Every structure is written in structure tokens, then in C-alpha cells.
Amino acid sequence: GQNIDQPTEMTATEGAIVQINCTYQTSGFNGLFWYQQHAGEAPTFLSYNVLDGLEEKGRFSSFLSRSKGYSYLLLKELQMKDSASYLCALLDRGSTLGRLYFGRGTQLTVWP
């Protein structure tokens, strides 16, 4: 399996920038996903990193460093609707099954 670690909770204010970190210990993986999950709803896909570096998608960016074993999700210009749980997930390597290993999620609260 994979050992994935994320902070349990974070808080920030509207308009600010927040960085959610994800560290992992694994023998190998194909890529790293970030998902957003609002309370009582299903997770929705945010971003995917295969290679090292930054992937930008509007207010959201995700970074991966395989050599350092970590990723982060950067949220800019925070809005109240960004209050949600953010899940980091590794896509299994050497497998055609597409199995995802999820971290326990980081609950982000955005205050006005």
C-alpha cells in the first residue's frame, strides 16, 4: 500500500492564499490526484500531476516533487465556497487497474 499524510484541518480567511501539503511514502506511483469534497457530497476531481512541477488551473494549482515525496495544492483568492475537505490520492503504479490510494483529507475552513 501507500502511506499518505495530510494535515487534518486548516483555516484561512477570504481572499487569502492557502497551501495544503501531502507527503507520502511509496515504492512508486503513476500520478497524484487532488479531489475536493464538500460536506455530504461526493469527491470531485481538481487536478492531476504526473511529472514534477506545477499544474495551474485557475485559482487552483498543484505541485509535485517525486524526489522529495510531497505534493501541495495551492488555493488563491479564497472564497467561502472553498470550505471543504481536500483529498490527496496516489494512482497505483505497475497496474492497469487504476487503483487510487487516498489520504484522510484536509478540512479547510474559510472565514469571512
Added chain:
Amino acid sequence: DVKVTQSSRYLVKRTGEKVFLECVQDMDHENMFWYRQDPGLGLRLIYFSYDVKMKEKGDIPEGYSVSREKKERFSLILESASTNQTSMYLCASSFTQGEAFFGQGTRLTVV
């Protein structure tokens, strides 16, 4: 738009009942998954399937079985429901090595 549909949003069942949770996807995805999600424990994989009639155990398969007779449908079966199976159940589907798309979830309560 990818659609993954779970048969029920809320279910209440009695201890010992056989429970069926159904999931249907409309994107011709090869892979389908069943997770349960509990506070503080995150998403835990119960079973997954990479093709019709193929299945693999996930991290917590005990007390569950699955069926995939058609590519678009993946069923989770609780043979004899117990109170510790009270949880949110999430179905997902994906292409091989692609992102997973989730259903809306079924909140199951076993009394």
C-alpha cells in the same frame, strides 16, 4: 458529462438483513470501485473491478461481496448487515489510469 449513479441516497436496514447497493456509470469505464467513508478514517477501498465478472479485494472486504455482470453496473452486497457497517458508501468509476468519478453516495444506517 460523466454520470455515476447510486441507487439510493439514504438507506436504513436492520441487523442481519442482506443489503444491495447498486451503482451505474454511463461512460464505458473499465474500472469501478466501492469505498466507504467514515469520519477520521478517510476513504477506504472495499472492492474494485477492472472488467466484467472480474473483482479484486480492497483494504476492507470482510463482510462484503460484489457483483459485476455488466460493464456499466457494479453492485455491493452486505451479506448480513451489522451496525459497524453503518457508513457512507461511495461508488466510483474510471478509465484505466484515469481520474475517478464518484457517485453521490449512499448513507447506510444499520439498526
